Amino acid sequence: MTKNDGASRIAVLISFSGEGGVERMVLNLVEGFAARGHRVDLLAIRADSAHLGDLPDGVTLVDLGVRHSGLSIFPLARYLRRVRPVALLAAKDRAIRAAVIARRLAGTDTRIVGRLGTNLSAALEGRAGISRWLRVAPMRWIYPAVDKVVCVSEGVLEDTARLAGLTPGQLCVIRNPVVTPRLAALAAEAVDHPWAHDGSVPLILAAGRLTEQKDFDTLVRAFSQLRTRIQARLVILGDGRLRAKLRDRIEALGLVDAVAMPGFTPNPYAWMARADLFVLSSAWEGSPNVLTEALALGVPSVSTDCPSGPREVLAGGRFGRLVPVGDAEAMANAMAATLTAPLPEDLLKGAVSAYHRDASASAYLVALGVERATE
Template sequence: MSEKKLTVFTSFSGQGGVERMVLNLVEAMAAQGAPIDLLALKADSDHLRDLPEGVNLIRLKARHSSTVVPELAAYLRQQRPAAMLVAKDRPGRAALRARRKAGVKTRIVIRLGTNLSAALEHKPAWRRWLRRWPLKRGYRDVDHIVAVSQGVAEDTARVAEIPVDKISVIRNPVITASMLQAAREPVEHRWFRDHGQPVILGAGRLTVQKDFETLIRAFARVREKHSARLIVLGEGGQRASLENLVEELGLTDAVDLPGFQRNPHAWMRAADLFVLSSRWEGSPNVLTEAIALGTPVVSTDCPSGPVELLQEGKFGPLVPVGDVEEMARAILLTLRHPLDSETLKSAAREYTAENSARRYLETLF
């Protein structure tokens, strides 16, 4: 067995950005010659249909990180990979317990993509403690942590009380050849066919975190001064309340929520403006994708990631979280004076899958 054998372990719990980024990374690392075992919890995701050559998918019987330790320990004892990359916190802590149980020396690197302090800010004190205490205890044994942004790195060091030299910042593998190709597909939506008014786009789960309520209210202010339309892609628990808000504001002819879309990149490329309205992020992939496709953007200055990608506003306005008036002003400004597409694309150069894979392999081995 090669001493350079690599294992990637994560939970495929849905259609989310983490799963997509993990597979972009796995594909790019395999293309650079790394033999990879992909250990998957909940391995029924559509993301796993077309894995590249050199990637061996192992579907774990366990369905949750809390029950996977014996199975994971048996794998480590038998296969003894040189390194294991784990995406997400709970699988990461399970991997550390499994390594202790197996008695092997596999190097464990955990990828973290969330600003935990911001995510827990409005939770009860006992919930905050319940999330932070395992980090402080569990991460003492981790070999290294990869954070998706400098903000996530600093937050993790503070929350988990670990030295900053145990953490590297590696940008997400957002830009791939398949993404750029998919973006060229036509969008079959009436507002892109008639070209009568500029189309503003938002995308993400319809949840409190994404704060599409602020975007819709800001859009209502924009419509007082500038003709435009708003499309929000995605599904989630806030659909009914957002639809009620659209009706309450008299925007039913100007706002559309068409649900989850298989190819959001084509919508991003076709849009006149992309807006990220989130309350918090780790590194916002949708914002990176929009910029990589040359679409002008507006973003909240949420923790963390947008300020790094947009270089403190150089590549798009940053507005305070939840500020309807400032978001409306930024949207109007960008509609009237958009940056050119080539300038925007230059901001996303660090976020290619090839660059990310190279940095990960250097960190893992």
């Protein structure tokens, strides 16, 4: 529980570089802050995002007029000097760096809290030494000046502490604000696709950007193996540069009639609510929002045991089977077992209570120093 000592002006800095989970999670937080009576200035880099169409009362969009975090330093410093918010939440690594430098230029005492949502070591695996150094070295130089670094999972916290050389007191874990008041309403919306209304064949769902990180190639290969035992259909929501390569794999495995890729879908929850199984096939994550959303809707799930987050969300396998990254056979076996004996819907929904928007927003407000924690 927290105590609200009066409305405060909070700034939130984020680069809207895509339609992904980070943007949605930050906007969920902003809504949570506003719902608790705080005024929020949303400082936007790339302010032309589709995410920004409907902001709640109490939230003011401030377009910094730049398209890269590195270019935001001077407009951000001017904002801090003029407005002097009590606290600033910076989402993503480059925004955190910009915020620290801008505060120094502005000469203000605004409290800075950074949010990290990726296991950086896993993301940088295989990169050249100089590329890794360019990402990690600035963290060691700049992050000690951040008042608090919020990590979305224990795995991200451990990784960040190691890379940035931070002490335990500078870090904390706050779960993502995944479960929102509107989730059920969005899940109830119609889906314009015949598979969503045909309960005779199990429907398997996956969602995310079509990139190496999400490793949908392993999922498609696992689905091909599953189809030798169970007639099922697979829907992959999302878009990305590997779309053509993934389509080629689907064609080579003779799965064209059993796999659909509708592209980016503004409301994946309507699909999710109609799925018999959700699968996360990622090579790495920070805290997988789509997996959390699936559980919140009571959808049985399977996930890779990737760094980091799925093991925490699924409580070590209690709420869904975990399989090794890149292991198509193990994934196929887990999918078959889950379709055969799914966990109860109420059990799955109860597993993600810490990921509700208001619980997350309350914890962030304590980290930002604008509310006090109470027992």
